[in-house]
Amino acid sequence: MLTGPFPYYSIEPIREGPLLVQWMMAFEQIPKKDWYSILGADPSANMSDLKQKYQKLILLYHPDKQSADVPAGTVEECIQKFIEIDQAWKILGNEETKKEYDLQRQEGDLRNTGPVDAQVYLEEMCWNEGDHTFSLSCRCGGKYSVSKDEAEEVTLISCDTCSLIIELLHYG
Numbered sequence: 494m495l496t497g498p499f500p501y502y503s504i505e506p507i508r509e510g511p512l513l514v515q516w517m518m519a520f521e522q523i524p525k526k527d528w529y530s531i532l533g534a535d536p537s538a539n540m541s542d543l544k545q546k547y548q549k550l551i552l553l554y555h556p557d558k559q560s561a562d563v564p565a566g567t568v569e570e571c572i573q574k575f576i577e578i579d580q581a582w583k584i585l586g587n588e589e590t591k592k593e594y595d596l597q598r599q600e601g602d603l604r605n606t607g608p609v610d611a612q613v614y615l616e617e618m619c620w621n622e623g624d625h626t627f628s629l630s631c632r633c634g635g636k637y638s639v640s641k642d643e644a645e646e647v648t649l650i651s652c653d654t655c656s657l658i659i660e661l662l663h664y665g
């Protein structure tokens with residue numbers, strides 16, 4: 494049954510099921526996929542939109558829909574895609590897991606708000622006696638600002654106007 498250099502990719506076992514399940518379990522261990530983009534959906538899409546997109550894609554990439562004579566690479570890609578799409582729907586098609594995933598996403602977004610525009614030492618920022626903050630002008634015209642207390646712990650400061658962030662360096 495398992496023949497060829499990529500036994501898991503061959504059509505036969507996939508049709509039988511168990512290997513596909515193994516694959517899916519393996520994929521569940523891989524975090525940080527963008528399930529929305531896998532479904533070609535916007536994170537703000539509602540449940541029926543998501544379902545529609547899922548149903549369309551899952552049919553398109555279903556292993557049973559692939560002809561047996563496509564090049565191995567293509568079959569492999571289709572199966573991977575199929576698994577991803579299925580996994581995306583498992584997460585986004587359920588209110589609980591969707592909520593959990595959305596939260597994870599938000600946290601991730603904060604950590605990668607955008608590219609770090611510059612690395613600066615606190616000493617390079619302007620001290621504002623008035624409100625006890627350090628600040629620096631952003632090239633957008635906005636301002637990076639951090640309070641004296643926060644400056645001790647904070648390493649990333651986001652601009653109050655655009656999505657740029659700067660990294661605050663501390664002397665060793």
Ligand SMILES: [Zn+2]
Pocket residue numbers: 631632633634635636652653654655656657
């Ligand atoms: Zn800015």
